[in-house]
């Protein structure tokens with residue numbers, strides 16, 4: 001029995017791997033190219049920018065919506081992660097998405113959490129990986145599975161998750177996956193807050209406190225011509241102005257290696273920040289130019 005759900009707007013919601021593979025194969029036989037946007041749902045304008053870019057890049061656009069338990073640690077927000085499939089599908093329809101792949105956990109992991117994992121390596125244990133052990137192994141494992149299921153020509157990610165983008169690019173390179181990785185700039189609110197599915201957890205006061213992330217990045221960018229130490233000091237000082245935000249890390253990395261830059265580094269670099277605002281953990285990043 002087919003589990004494909006056809007919506008009035010033409011988007012088809014597919015929940016099994018076999019059916020999605022069959023549909024994509026049929027489109028491929030007709031010569032269609034495929035762009036893929038993996039998501040965990042709770043879609044916002046940042047996701048929609050990825051989908052709009054995907055629409056420009058290929059004939060067929062597939063969006064997956066799957067909250068991947070493998071990338072959540074014990075005590076993280078797996079249970080409270082928003083699940084809003086109907087609203088997500090409605091948001092995707094005007095963008096002309098052909099297929100939404102929304103598998104159950106049992107469909108993706110029929111034998112329980114997979115014992116085979118993609119290992120993210122050294123960079124996978126830094127920054128987000130240090131605060132969330134196993135997160136990037138779980139993320140890469142599901143992305144590898146999804147890429148094998150969808151077999152796209154291009155996969156689209158957001159720069160907001162810069163470390164994720166770095167690790168996916170490296171996996172694609174290391175495992176010789178035959179596809180392009182396209183990265184779309186972070187979408188921000190007018191006041192600078194990076195869009196995130198987790199922003200919906202912020203109360204009014206927390207929403208205002210959360211601006212500290214983009215303010216700290218701006219402070220680092222302004223001080224970057226004076227060097228690494230100055231940039232870091234200004235960023236940390238920005239947190240001093242905000243009660244209620246707990247800095248997890250602020251680091252300046254070499255975009256080519258994702259390792260921290262040396263104290264005397266100069267040229268293009270990437271500043272990364274993570275902080276807890278109330279019960280909500282937020283991340284952001286920004287390119288900077290070190291003097």
Ligand code: PAF
Nearest residue numbers: 038039040068139142161
């Ligand atoms: O960025 C996300 O939403 C997730 O990490 C991803 C890439 C969909 C894998 O679960």
